[in-house]
Amino acid sequence: MTKFPHFLQFQDELEDLFRDDNRIEGLIPEWIWNKSKESMDSVWLGGNQLTGFEHNPVVLPWTRLRLLALWNNMMEGSLTVPPASTLAYFASGNRMTGEISHLICNVKSLIVLELSDNNLVGKIPSCLGNFSNDLMILDLKRNNFKGSIPEMRDLPLEHFKNCDAMKFKVDKLEYMNTIILPSIGGWILSQDYDITITNKGTTLSYEKVSSLITFVDLSSNKFTGKIPNSIESFKNLHSLNLSNNILSGSIPTVIGNLTALESFDISQNNLTGKIPQQLAGLGFLAIFDVSFNHLTGPIPQGKQFNLFQNDSYKGNMALCGSPLSCGEQPTPSPPLSSEKNDDSDSFLTVIIVSIGFGSRLIIGIIYGRKLATRCSEYIIIWFLLKLKKKTK
Structure with a gap:
């Protein structure tokens, strides 16, 4: 598939849009977020040849979106900020440039944020350190960030x-x-x-x-x-x-x-x-x-x-x-x-350890530095008990 089906632009109650791993080219049309603004739950557009959003909105206007997948496209320009309701945002493997907008701080519900393999620059917003109680995966590798990594809340x-x-x-x-x-x-x-x-x-x-x-x-x-x-x-x-x-x-x-x-x-x-x-x-x-x-x-x-x-x-x-x-x-x-x-060594090393609480096995991580020679991932996985409570 090389373009979005024409009939979709007349649907105003879409909840889930699966069009990943196709060959859709060009811009993501405005009707995708305007027609189903209040109903859309997840959008899967990874693995295409998309170059950006039509009219390039700073913040996408979906009101209840939980997942936005844009990985492995040709997205250019600045990083579009997902709605405040978003739980997972996948935008790795694109060509996005510029700094991460401070508006990302409004997406406090994030559990997964993957922005690796882009051309993003500047400092990592310090607010990401405040997400560490809920944020399970943070992947920022292979960009052009500078400055210090925000302090995360480590493990006593x-x-x-x-x-x-x-x-x-x-x-x-x-x-x-x-x-x-x-x-x-x-x-x-x-x-x-x-x-x-x-x-x-x-x-x-x-x-x-x-x-x-x-x-x-x-x-x-x-x-x-x-x-x-x-x-x-x-x-x-x-x-x-x-x-x-x-x-x-x-x-x-x-x-x-x-x-x-x-x-x-x-x-x-x-x-x-x-x-x-x-x-x-x-x-x-x-x-x-x-x-x-x-x-x-x-x-x-x-x-x-x-x-x-x-x-x-x-x-x-x-x-x-x-x-x-x-x-x-x-x-x-x-x-x-x-x-x-x-x-060049001032990065965060993450070594995964298995941590059990009571009779249940839970996976956690330990923070350190020396990423340049010791760790290729910047992953933050926090304890799952809180997530389970939220999803019950």
């Missing part, structure tokens, strides 16, 4: 005690996905998770995320306080990264009970005290970094600790023992800030 460390899915060994291979929008236009919209992570010096891309993968990355935020002892229950945790925060207190001895741990990074914090000897019993530990803290005393010896080099301990003036000597003074600690990263 004390919530670790509620994370059940990493407490038990998972034997059945399953892949993580979520229902984003139930029953819009007769369709249930779901999303498979895909991530790129770095672990043990190797970058791995996962088109689908196995339930066997248990990573927690809270790096490069501003978390304060102590590392909670409740982390002891994460028996199936493989990688824990709390680096580049403002954490204080000592390293909990209970970390030694995380027998599946392969990577442990708590560098660039304000941690004090000794490195617990119990950590020497972690037989799978291959990556260990406690650099640039205020740790004291001897370095544990034996097993995996015989393999770690000086870089694992630098910036702790009172640590001694192999591979350091007690007379050796490691390099001073740099300021605890993100200044060590240049602008």
